[in-house]
Amino acid sequence: MGKSLMIVDDSATMRKIIMRTVRMSGLEFDRTEEAGSGVEALEKLKIGPIDVILCDINMPEMNGTEMVKQARQLPTCAGTKIVMVSTESAQDLINQVLTDGANGYITKPFTPEQFREKLTPLLN
Protein backbone atom coordinates (compact mmCIF):
# COMPACT_ATOMS: atom_id res chain seq x y z
CA MET A 1 0.00 0.00 0.00
CA GLY A 2 1.28 3.48 -0.90
CA LYS A 3 2.49 5.95 1.68
CA SER A 4 1.03 9.36 2.43
CA LEU A 5 2.84 12.58 3.35
CA MET A 6 1.68 15.85 4.89
CA ILE A 7 3.81 19.01 4.93
CA VAL A 8 2.94 21.52 7.63
CA ASP A 9 4.47 24.99 7.28
CA ASP A 10 2.97 28.48 7.36
CA SER A 11 5.07 29.45 4.32
CA ALA A 12 3.62 28.26 1.01
CA THR A 13 7.07 28.71 -0.52
CA MET A 14 8.67 26.47 2.08
CA ARG A 15 5.99 23.81 1.57
CA LYS A 16 6.83 23.77 -2.15
CA ILE A 17 10.58 23.64 -1.41
CA ILE A 18 10.11 20.74 0.98
CA MET A 19 7.94 18.91 -1.56
CA ARG A 20 10.60 19.40 -4.23
CA THR A 21 13.35 18.25 -1.86
CA VAL A 22 11.39 15.10 -1.01
CA ARG A 23 11.10 14.36 -4.75
CA MET A 24 14.83 15.03 -5.24
CA SER A 25 15.61 12.65 -2.38
CA GLY A 26 14.08 9.80 -4.39
CA LEU A 27 11.43 9.04 -1.79
CA GLU A 28 8.00 8.33 -3.22
CA PHE A 29 4.61 9.01 -1.72
CA ASP A 30 1.30 8.10 -3.34
CA ARG A 31 -0.58 10.87 -1.61
CA THR A 32 0.66 14.27 -0.45
CA GLU A 33 -1.16 16.96 1.49
CA GLU A 34 -0.28 20.39 2.80
CA ALA A 35 -1.36 22.38 5.84
CA GLY A 36 -0.56 26.03 6.50
CA SER A 37 -0.86 25.76 10.27
CA GLY A 38 -0.90 23.30 13.13
CA VAL A 39 -4.65 23.79 13.47
CA GLU A 40 -5.26 22.92 9.81
CA ALA A 41 -3.00 19.87 10.13
CA LEU A 42 -4.93 18.57 13.15
CA GLU A 43 -8.23 19.00 11.31
CA LYS A 44 -6.89 16.90 8.43
CA LEU A 45 -5.49 14.29 10.82
CA LYS A 46 -8.90 13.85 12.43
CA ILE A 47 -10.31 12.79 9.05
CA GLY A 48 -7.80 10.05 8.38
CA PRO A 49 -4.30 8.76 9.05
CA ILE A 50 -1.14 10.03 7.39
CA ASP A 51 2.06 7.98 7.29
CA VAL A 52 4.61 10.81 7.50
CA ILE A 53 4.31 14.45 8.59
CA LEU A 54 7.05 17.01 7.97
CA CYS A 55 6.31 19.88 10.35
CA ASP A 56 7.76 23.35 10.93
CA ILE A 57 8.13 24.61 14.51
CA ASN A 58 7.83 28.40 14.36
CA MET A 59 4.33 29.00 13.07
CA PRO A 60 1.67 31.52 14.07
CA GLU A 61 -1.62 30.35 15.62
CA MET A 62 -0.20 27.00 16.80
CA ASN A 63 3.48 26.11 16.76
CA GLY A 64 4.84 22.74 15.70
CA THR A 65 5.63 21.48 19.18
CA GLU A 66 2.03 22.01 20.29
CA MET A 67 0.78 20.38 17.10
CA VAL A 68 2.86 17.26 17.83
CA LYS A 69 1.50 17.02 21.38
CA GLN A 70 -2.11 17.30 20.19
CA ALA A 71 -1.57 14.99 17.21
CA ARG A 72 -0.32 12.27 19.53
CA GLN A 73 -3.68 12.33 21.33
CA LEU A 74 -5.52 11.45 18.11
CA PRO A 75 -6.30 7.77 17.43
CA THR A 76 -5.67 8.36 13.71
CA CYS A 77 -2.13 9.52 14.45
CA ALA A 78 -0.93 6.50 16.44
CA GLY A 79 1.30 5.16 13.68
CA THR A 80 2.22 8.47 12.08
CA LYS A 81 5.89 9.36 11.84
CA ILE A 82 6.43 13.04 12.56
CA VAL A 83 9.67 14.76 11.55
CA MET A 84 10.24 18.37 12.49
CA VAL A 85 11.79 20.64 9.85
CA SER A 86 12.96 23.89 11.37
CA THR A 87 15.68 26.53 11.61
CA GLU A 88 15.67 25.91 15.36
CA SER A 89 18.83 24.01 16.23
CA ALA A 90 19.08 24.23 20.03
CA GLN A 91 19.64 20.72 21.36
CA ASP A 92 17.31 21.29 24.33
CA LEU A 93 14.44 22.11 21.99
CA ILE A 94 15.19 19.14 19.75
CA ASN A 95 15.24 16.81 22.76
CA GLN A 96 11.97 18.27 24.04
CA VAL A 97 10.11 17.87 20.75
CA LEU A 98 11.38 14.29 20.43
CA THR A 99 10.11 13.62 23.94
CA ASP A 100 6.76 15.17 23.02
CA GLY A 101 6.29 12.66 20.21
CA ALA A 102 8.30 13.64 17.15
CA ASN A 103 10.29 10.84 15.48
CA GLY A 104 13.03 12.93 13.91
CA TYR A 105 14.43 16.37 13.24
CA ILE A 106 15.83 18.11 10.15
CA THR A 107 17.29 21.60 10.34
CA LYS A 108 16.86 24.23 7.63
CA PRO A 109 18.74 24.72 5.35
CA PHE A 110 18.51 21.08 4.28
CA THR A 111 19.55 18.81 1.43
CA PRO A 112 17.78 15.91 -0.34
CA GLU A 113 20.36 13.57 1.19
CA GLN A 114 19.33 14.60 4.69
CA PHE A 115 15.70 13.88 3.86
CA ARG A 116 16.60 10.44 2.49
CA GLU A 117 18.76 9.66 5.53
CA LYS A 118 16.12 10.69 8.09
CA LEU A 119 12.98 9.42 6.35
CA THR A 120 14.04 6.10 4.87
CA PRO A 121 14.31 4.27 8.24
CA LEU A 122 10.89 5.62 9.24
CA LEU A 123 9.23 4.35 6.08
CA ASN A 124 10.40 0.75 6.46
Place this chain on the structure above:
Amino acid sequence: MMTTACLKDVLLDSAREVFETMVFMALAESGENSPAMGETALLGSITFKGNLKGCLAICCDVACARTIAANMLGMDASAELGEADICDAIGELANMVMGTVKSRIQNELGPIEVSIPSVVRGRELKNSMGEGASMVTVMADIEGQYTAEFSLLYRSGPSERHG
Protein backbone atom coordinates in the same frame (compact mmCIF):
# COMPACT_ATOMS: atom_id res chain seq x y z
CA MET B 1 31.48 38.78 23.95
CA MET B 2 31.28 38.45 20.19
CA THR B 3 33.08 41.14 18.22
CA THR B 4 31.60 42.98 15.27
CA ALA B 5 34.17 41.35 12.98
CA CYS B 6 33.19 37.92 14.26
CA LEU B 7 29.48 38.62 13.72
CA LYS B 8 30.21 39.83 10.21
CA ASP B 9 31.99 36.55 9.41
CA VAL B 10 29.11 34.58 10.89
CA LEU B 11 26.58 36.57 8.84
CA LEU B 12 28.51 36.12 5.59
CA ASP B 13 29.15 32.40 6.15
CA SER B 14 25.51 31.82 7.07
CA ALA B 15 24.22 33.66 4.00
CA ARG B 16 26.64 31.73 1.81
CA GLU B 17 25.55 28.38 3.25
CA VAL B 18 21.85 29.10 2.76
CA PHE B 19 22.40 30.32 -0.81
CA GLU B 20 24.43 27.26 -1.73
CA THR B 21 22.01 24.79 -0.14
CA MET B 22 18.58 26.29 -0.77
CA VAL B 23 18.92 28.94 -3.48
CA PHE B 24 21.50 27.14 -5.63
CA MET B 25 23.35 30.40 -6.33
CA ALA B 26 26.91 31.42 -5.46
CA LEU B 27 27.23 34.27 -3.01
CA ALA B 28 30.42 36.18 -2.23
CA GLU B 29 31.26 39.36 -0.39
CA SER B 30 31.10 42.33 -2.71
CA GLY B 31 33.42 45.33 -2.66
CA GLU B 32 30.50 47.67 -3.20
CA ASN B 33 29.39 50.01 -0.44
CA SER B 34 25.71 49.93 -1.25
CA PRO B 35 23.57 47.63 -3.35
CA ALA B 36 22.68 48.72 -6.86
CA MET B 37 18.93 48.84 -6.26
CA GLY B 38 16.27 49.45 -8.84
CA GLU B 39 13.42 51.79 -8.08
CA THR B 40 11.96 49.59 -5.39
CA ALA B 41 13.46 47.03 -3.09
CA LEU B 42 12.30 44.26 -0.79
CA LEU B 43 13.42 44.12 2.81
CA GLY B 44 13.03 40.79 4.59
CA SER B 45 13.48 41.06 8.36
CA ILE B 46 13.38 38.79 11.36
CA THR B 47 13.81 39.89 14.95
CA PHE B 48 15.54 38.00 17.75
CA LYS B 49 15.92 38.36 21.50
CA GLY B 50 18.09 36.89 24.21
CA ASN B 51 21.52 37.98 25.39
CA LEU B 52 21.76 39.61 21.99
CA LYS B 53 18.63 41.23 20.62
CA GLY B 54 17.92 42.89 17.32
CA CYS B 55 17.02 42.26 13.74
CA LEU B 56 18.53 40.43 10.79
CA ALA B 57 17.59 41.78 7.37
CA ILE B 58 18.08 41.05 3.70
CA CYS B 59 17.57 43.87 1.22
CA CYS B 60 17.66 43.48 -2.55
CA ASP B 61 15.92 44.84 -5.59
CA VAL B 62 12.83 43.21 -7.02
CA ALA B 63 14.65 41.55 -9.94
CA CYS B 64 17.09 39.91 -7.54
CA ALA B 65 14.26 38.82 -5.23
CA ARG B 66 12.35 37.34 -8.17
CA THR B 67 15.40 35.29 -9.26
CA ILE B 68 16.02 34.10 -5.70
CA ALA B 69 12.37 33.03 -5.35
CA ALA B 70 12.41 31.23 -8.72
CA ASN B 71 15.59 29.36 -7.79
CA MET B 72 14.26 28.37 -4.37
CA LEU B 73 11.13 26.99 -6.02
CA GLY B 74 13.02 25.26 -8.84
CA MET B 75 11.31 27.41 -11.47
CA ASP B 76 12.69 29.12 -14.52
CA ALA B 77 13.75 32.73 -13.88
CA SER B 78 11.25 33.89 -16.48
CA ALA B 79 8.38 32.07 -14.74
CA GLU B 80 5.45 34.15 -13.58
CA LEU B 81 5.76 34.61 -9.84
CA GLY B 82 3.29 36.63 -7.84
CA GLU B 83 4.25 39.29 -5.32
CA ALA B 84 3.13 37.01 -2.48
CA ASP B 85 5.40 34.17 -3.65
CA ILE B 86 8.40 36.49 -3.93
CA CYS B 87 7.81 38.05 -0.50
CA ASP B 88 7.27 34.62 1.06
CA ALA B 89 10.57 33.40 -0.41
CA ILE B 90 12.50 36.42 0.88
CA GLY B 91 10.93 35.97 4.31
CA GLU B 92 11.97 32.31 4.36
CA LEU B 93 15.45 33.29 3.26
CA ALA B 94 15.72 35.71 6.20
CA ASN B 95 14.40 32.95 8.48
CA MET B 96 16.99 30.42 7.31
CA VAL B 97 19.92 32.85 7.45
CA MET B 98 18.85 33.85 10.96
CA GLY B 99 18.54 30.20 11.96
CA THR B 100 22.04 29.51 10.68
CA VAL B 101 23.46 32.59 12.45
CA LYS B 102 21.71 31.51 15.63
CA SER B 103 23.13 28.00 15.50
CA ARG B 104 26.63 29.49 15.26
CA ILE B 105 26.36 32.01 18.09
CA GLN B 106 24.09 30.46 20.68
CA ASN B 107 26.86 28.34 22.24
CA GLU B 108 28.55 31.57 23.24
CA LEU B 109 25.54 33.79 23.78
CA GLY B 110 22.96 31.36 25.13
CA PRO B 111 19.39 30.81 23.91
CA ILE B 112 18.02 33.22 21.33
CA GLU B 113 14.34 33.45 20.43
CA VAL B 114 13.41 34.29 16.86
CA SER B 115 10.22 35.87 15.49
CA ILE B 116 8.23 35.08 12.35
CA PRO B 117 9.82 36.89 9.34
CA SER B 118 8.22 39.90 7.67
CA VAL B 119 8.81 41.47 4.26
CA VAL B 120 8.14 45.03 3.07
CA ARG B 121 8.51 46.65 -0.32
CA GLY B 122 9.57 50.26 -0.85
CA ARG B 123 12.45 52.67 -1.33
CA GLU B 124 15.45 53.32 0.91
CA LEU B 125 14.28 50.72 3.40
CA LYS B 126 16.15 50.42 6.68
CA ASN B 127 15.52 48.91 10.10
CA SER B 128 16.26 50.96 13.21
CA MET B 129 16.73 50.24 16.91
CA GLY B 130 17.48 53.80 17.97
CA GLU B 131 20.67 55.08 19.56
CA GLY B 132 23.21 52.68 21.03
CA ALA B 133 22.55 49.86 18.59
CA SER B 134 25.37 48.31 16.57
CA MET B 135 25.12 47.15 12.99
CA VAL B 136 27.05 44.64 10.92
CA THR B 137 26.54 44.85 7.17
CA VAL B 138 27.61 42.45 4.43
CA MET B 139 27.28 43.54 0.83
CA ALA B 140 26.99 40.39 -1.23
CA ASP B 141 27.48 39.65 -4.89
CA ILE B 142 25.11 36.97 -6.17
CA GLU B 143 26.36 35.09 -9.23
CA GLY B 144 27.93 38.32 -10.53
CA GLN B 145 24.42 39.47 -11.46
CA TYR B 146 22.91 41.01 -8.37
CA THR B 147 23.87 42.74 -5.17
CA ALA B 148 22.09 42.19 -1.89
CA GLU B 149 22.65 43.66 1.54
CA PHE B 150 22.61 41.46 4.64
CA SER B 151 22.55 43.30 7.94
CA LEU B 152 22.49 42.46 11.61
CA LEU B 153 21.26 45.30 13.79
CA TYR B 154 21.70 44.51 17.46
CA ARG B 155 22.32 45.50 21.01
CA SER B 156 23.41 43.41 23.97
CA GLY B 157 20.69 41.96 26.15
CA PRO B 158 20.69 42.07 29.98
CA SER B 159 23.28 39.43 30.84
CA GLU B 160 25.80 40.61 28.26
CA ARG B 161 25.43 44.22 29.36
CA HIS B 162 25.71 43.57 33.08
CA GLY B 163 27.43 40.23 33.27
